[in-house]
Amino acid sequence: MASRKQGNGDTITGFPYNAPCNGSWKLILPCNREEAQALAEGEIGGFILMDEPPVIMVSEPDPNLPENWRLEAYFDREPDGTLVAMLRDLVPSASHLQPVIEHIEEQDWVVLSQSGLEPVRAGRFLVCTPANIIPAEKGLKAFTIDAGRAFGTGHHETTTGCLMMLDKLKRQGQHFSNIADIGTGTGLLAFASRYLWQSAKVIASDLDPVAIEVAKENAVINSIPMGRGRCQVEMVIAAGLAHRRLQQRAPYDLLIANILAGPLIELADSFVPALASGGCLILAGLVKEQEKAVCRAYQRLGMRLADRVVLGDWPSLLLVKRPNF
Structure with a gap:
């Protein structure tokens, strides 16, 4: 299991691979600072048991709001209710919110994150x-x-x-x-x-x-x-x-x-x-x-x-x- 920091305050956690995202999906949920820190240290709950867990990124969108962070999870298929529930378990502060789910065209997620x-x-x-x-x-x-x-x-x-x-x-x-x-x-x-x-x-x-x-x-x-x-x-x-x-x-x-x-x-x-x-x-x-x-x-x-x-x-x-x- 890998955990690495990237970007201005961003941290990526998940399966260390650089495979193309063939019609991959991104799920976005807000989280707080404590939850983001746990994710940054590799605490990804039940996803650790998956053969290919999602790539998870946490970021601080606004430095003036240090308690407001964001979780982004990248999947190689559209996340179903089970996967969404697993993500909500990682960020209890957002358990009442509906996540934003976006489809991503085929591209390398690392290139995307660095672009x-x-x-x-x-x-x-x-x-x-x-x-x-x-x-x-x-x-x-x-x-x-x-x-x-x-x-x-x-x-x-x-x-x-x-x-x-x-x-x-x-x-x-x-x-x-x-x-x-x-x-x-x-x-x-x-x-x-x-x-x-x-x-x-x-x-x-x-x-x-x-x-x-x-x-x-x-x-x-x-x-x-x-x-x-x-x-x-x-x-x-x-x-x-x-x-x-x-x-x-x-x-x-x-x-x-x-x-x-x-x-x-x-x-x-x-x-x-x-x-x-x-x-x-x-x-x-x-x-x-x-x-x-x-x-x-x-x-x-x-x-x-x-x-x-x-x-x-x-x-x-x-x-x-x-x-x-």
Whole structure:
């Protein structure tokens, strides 16, 4: 089961596939913030038992109304009463409302979801989707990122925040030679790190084999050399640091993890020992309410909070490993 963020506050949850929608259907229901957060964390009720559950997206249509969210579910057939009832179970606040059901002509739902996304500027980076490529201004590094079945087009605040933090570290004169991007998704953060520190070795991992396929495709699109050497990106399939190559490459002077708060807390005991003394750790994928718990998990192991970038409800944290830990 996959859950990934996309768009400005949008989160997609569901079966990770990129199949064409042959006469597919979209169902829309309003929901509240609490329900949207549960969906963003992959709580999709009885749909988890389906061979091909719907693709579910939650979004915040109006930032001035932070409690008012929207659920969109994409089906490969017209949703019947049973499916509608299952969706209503996910959003009790809308149980009395009639959903809007729309037919979608044959097209790729991922392309559809990306087609309206404007290019994103984050520090010195310009991130475009294949559906909306623009020339980069002088001084900007452009990446074309196709999310496919992975997370990380740069349009969500967590990815943007990580890009801004990387850019800030470079402007501060930080130098890194051994970098890991855990939960790489589309590969964007690994590619950005490689661009900023071109003498570094970069390894990127994801527990989803499909995400690694997408990241490799994006490496080709952006002319990123693959391999184990300097100025190259190596990719492996792994949960956390549970891979021989990730363990061999440690200790890292920069480790990036843009995942979710729960896994970030669980992985603290493996992330911190994998960092060199004085090493930097960028954490994202958490909301403001989860920041204290995430920080506590790392501070007890000798990390200190050095900086943060906050975009909306999404902080991206920079922690530094204290000497002698």
